[in-house]
Amino acid sequence: xxxxxxxxxxxxxxxxxxxxxxxxxxxxxxxxxxxxxxxxxxxxxxxxxxxxxxxxxxxxxxxxxxxxxxxxxxxxxxxxxxxxxxxxxxxxxxxxxxxxxxxxxxxxxxxxxxxxxxxxxxxxxxxxxxxxxxxxxxxxxxxxxxxxxxxxxxxxxxxxxxxxxxxxxxxxx
Amino acid sequence: xxxxxxxxxxxxxxxxxxxxxxxxxxxxxxxxxxxxxxxxxxxxxxxxxxxxxxxxxxxxxxxxxxxxxxxxxxxxxxxxxxxxxxxxxxxxxxxxxxxxxxxxxxxxxxxxxxxxxxxxxxxxxxxxxxxxxxxxxxxxxxxxxxxxxxxxxxxxxxxxxxxxxxxxxxxxxxxxxxxxxxxxxxxxxxxxxxxxxxxxxxxxxxxxxxxxxxxxxxxxxxxxxxxxxxxxxxxxxxxxxxxxxxxxxxxxxxxxxxxxxxxxxxxxxxxxxxxxxxxxxxxxxxxxxxxxxxxxxxxxxxxxxxxxxxxxxxxxxxxxxxxxxxxxxxxxxxxxxxxxxxxxxxxxxxxxxxxxxxxxxxxxxxxxxxxxxxxxxxxxxxxxxxxxxxxxxxxxxxxxxxxxxxxxxxxxxxxxxxxxxxxxxxxxxxxxxxxxxxxxxxxxxxxxxxxxxxxxxxx
Numbered sequence: 001x002x003x004x005x006x007x008x009x010x011x012x013x014x015x016x017x018x019x020x021x022x023x024x025x026x027x028x029x030x031x032x033x034x035x036x037x038x039x040x041x042x043x044x045x046x047x048x049x050x051x052x053x054x055x056x057x058x059x060x061x062x063x064x065x066x067x068x069x070x071x072x073x074x075x076x077x078x079x080x081x082x083x084x085x086x087x088x089x090x091x092x093x094x095x096x097x098x099x100x101x102x103x104x105x106x107x108x109x110x111x112x113x114x115x116x117x118x119x120x121x122x123x124x125x126x127x128x129x130x131x132x133x134x135x136x137x138x139x140x141x142x143x144x145x146x147x148x149x150x151x152x153x154x155x156x157x158x159x160x161x162x163x164x165x166x167x168x169x170x171x172x173x
Numbered sequence: 174x175x176x177x178x179x180x181x182x183x184x185x186x187x188x189x190x191x192x193x194x195x196x197x198x199x200x201x202x203x204x205x206x207x208x209x210x211x212x213x214x215x216x217x218x219x220x221x222x223x224x225x226x227x228x229x230x231x232x233x234x235x236x237x238x239x240x241x242x243x244x245x246x247x248x249x250x251x252x253x254x255x256x257x258x259x260x261x262x263x264x265x266x267x268x269x270x271x272x273x274x275x276x277x278x279x280x281x282x283x284x285x286x287x288x289x290x291x292x293x294x295x296x297x298x299x300x301x302x303x304x305x306x307x308x309x310x311x312x313x314x315x316x317x318x319x320x321x322x323x324x325x326x327x328x329x330x331x332x333x334x335x336x337x338x339x340x341x342x343x344x345x346x347x348x349x350x351x352x353x354x355x356x357x358x359x360x361x362x363x364x365x366x367x368x369x370x371x372x373x374x375x376x377x378x379x380x381x382x383x384x385x386x387x388x389x390x391x392x393x394x395x396x397x398x399x400x401x402x403x404x405x406x407x408x409x410x411x412x413x414x415x416x417x418x419x420x421x422x423x424x425x426x427x428x429x430x431x432x433x434x435x436x437x438x439x440x441x442x443x444x445x446x447x448x449x450x451x452x453x454x455x456x457x458x459x460x461x462x463x464x465x466x467x468x469x470x471x472x473x474x475x476x477x478x479x480x481x482x483x484x485x486x487x488x489x490x491x492x493x494x495x496x497x498x499x500x501x502x503x504x505x506x507x508x509x510x511x512x513x514x515x516x517x518x519x520x521x522x523x524x525x526x527x528x529x530x531x532x533x534x535x536x537x538x539x540x541x542x543x544x545x546x547x548x549x550x551x552x553x554x555x556x557x558x559x560x561x562x563x564x565x566x567x568x569x570x571x572x573x574x575x576x577x578x579x580x581x582x583x584x585x586x587x588x589x590x591x592x593x594x595x596x597x598x599x600x601x602x603x604x605x606x607x608x609x610x611x612x613x614x615x616x617x618x619x620x621x622x623x624x625x626x627x628x629x630x631x632x
Contacts (some may be wrong), residue, residue, distance in 0.1 A: 042387050100335040168375060
C-alpha cells in the first residue's frame with residue numbers, strides 16, 4: 001500500500017517555494033501538475049535535461065543518410081540516366097531533398113519519442129486528479145511513508161504556502 | 174523578474190489564469206452566432222463552386238483553362254505560389270519568433286499555424302489539378318515500379334513535392350504538439366459526455382505533469398529550430414521552379430530570398446486580415462491587442478521593403494546585364510500589354526506598405542485591414558506578373574501570345590478561397606484560437622494586472 005498527499009496552489013510562486021522546502025527536507029515529490037510550464041521547477045525536482053534533442057539528432061541523421069543514399073543509389077547504380085548533361089552523382093541537386101527528409105525524420109522521431117516516453121497518445125487513460133489542473137490550479141502530489149511520520153511535516157509546509165484541499169490518498173500496489 | 178514599465182502589455186484587462194481559460198474557451202463552448210452561419214454558408218458555396226470547376230477540369234482536361242502553347246502556367250501556378258507564400262507567416266510566427274523569444278507571438282501563433290496548414294492544402298491542390306490526371310499524382314513519388322524508372326532528383330519540380338509535403342507534415346506535427354495541452358483544457362471543461370470523449374481522445378491523455386511539460390518545451394524549441402530553416406527552404410525551392418529555367422525574367426539568382434521575403438510579407442497580411450476580424454467577433458481584443466497588430470505591421474514594412482528592393486534590383490540588373498532579352502522582359506512588364514498588372518503589384522507591394530512608417534496608421538485597425546487586403550492582392554499580382562508576363566513574350570516573337578483565364582480557372586481559385594475560410598471557420602469553433610497555456614505563461618511578465626505577485630514579495 002502506498003500513501004500520498006495531494007494539494008493544490010493558486011499561484012505558481014507558492015508551488016515553487018513549497019517544492020523547494022519539501023526537497024530540502026528530503027521528502028520525495030511524486031508529481032507536479034500545472035496548467036503551463038513553470039520555469040525554475042525542473043532543477044528543484046531534480047530533473048535531468050530531456051534527451052529529446054538527441055533523439056531528434058539521431059533520427060535526423062538517419063533521414064539524411066537515407067535520402068542522400070537513396071538518390072545517389074538510384075542515379076548511379078540502379079538506373080544511370082543522363083539528364084541535361086549533368087553528372088550522375090550531382091551532389092548539389094540532391095541537397096534539397098536530403099534537407100527536407102532530414103527535417104521530416106527528425107520531427108517524427110522527436111514527436112514519437114515524446115509521446116512514447118510520456119505515455120501519451122490516442123486512447124491514453126491517465127488519471128485526472130483535478131479538472132482544474134489544466135485551468136488555474138497548480139497541484140503537487142507528495143509521497144508519504146507507510147508509518148505516516150511525514151504527514152505532519154508535509155502538511156505544515158503545504159499550509160505555509162496556502163495550499164488548498166490537502167488530501168491523503170491510498171493506493172494498493 | 175524585472176518588467177520594463179515602458180513595454181506595452183501583451184495581455185490587457187487585468188486577467189487571471191481562470192479568466193484566460195474561460196474567455197479563450199468561450200467560442201468552443203457557446204453556440205455560433207448568425208455571423209458565423211452566414212460566413213460558413215458563403216464559404217461553403219464558394220468551395221462547392223470550386224469543386225464543380227475542378228471536376229469539370231478533370232473530366233474535360235486542361236483545355237478548359239486559358240493556357241496555350243506559349244503560356245503553359247497561368248492562374249493555376251500563380252495561385253499555388255500565392256497560397257504557399259501565405260502559409261509562410263504561420264511558421265515564421267511560431268518558429269522564428271519563438272527562437273527570438275518574442276512573447277507577443279503567443280497570442281497569434283495558434284491561428285497563424287492553422288492558417289499555414291489550410292493555405293498549404295489550398296496550394297497543393299493546384300499542381301495536383303494541373304497534372305490533368307490527378308489520379309496519377311502518385312507518379313511524383315519515387316516508388317518502385319514496373320518501368321524500373323525513378324523520378325528526376327535533379328528537377329526543382331520534384332524538390333517542390335518533397336518540400337511542400339514535408340512542410341505540411343512538420344507544420345501539422347508542430348501545431349498539434351502545441352495543441353495537446355489546450356485540448357486537455359477543453360476536455361476538462363466541456364460538459365457534453367460525447368464531446369468530452371472526443372477531446373479526451375484528441376488530448377492524448379494530457380495531465381500537465383512537470384516532466385511532460387519539460388519534454389513539451391524541449392520538443393517545441395527543437396521543432397521550431399527545424400521549422401525555421403524549413404520554412405526558408407520551402408519558398409526558396411518554389412523559386413527554383415522558375416530560377417533554374419532559361420526564361421528571361423525567371424532566370425535570376427535573386428529569386429530565393431526575394432520569394433521568401435514576399436512569402437512572409439503576404440502571409441502576415443493574411444494573418445492580419447483574419448485576426449482583425451477574429452479578435453472582434455470572438456471578443457479577444459485583450460489578447461490580440463493593438464500592440465500585436467502594430468508588431469505585425471512592423472514586420473510588414475520590413476519584408477515589404479525587402480520586396481521593393483528586390484523589384485528595383487531586378488530592373489537594374491536587367492538593364493546592367495546588357496542582355497536584350499532580359500531588358501525587354503522587364504520593359505515589357507512595365508509597359509507591355511500587362512502593364513496594369515505590374516503597376517497594381519508595384520502600388521500594392523512597394524508604395525502602400527510604406528505608409529506604415531506612421532505610427533498612427535500602424536495602430537489603426539481599419540487602415541491595417543484595408544492595407545492587408547491590398548497586400549494580398551498585390552502579392553497575387555506579383556506571381557501573375559512573374560509567371561504570365563515572362564512567358565507571354567520570350568525569345569521568339571512568332572510565339573508571342575496573350576493569356577486570359579477562363580471562368581473555370583477563376584472558379585477553382587474562388588473554390589480554394591472557400592476551402593481556406595471554411596477550414597478557418599471550423600477551426601475557431603473546435604480548437605482554442607489562442608494558445609491558452611502559452612498566454613498564461615507570459616501573463617505575469619507581460620500582463621497589465623495591478624498587483625503583480627513578484628513585486629509584492631521576493632525570496
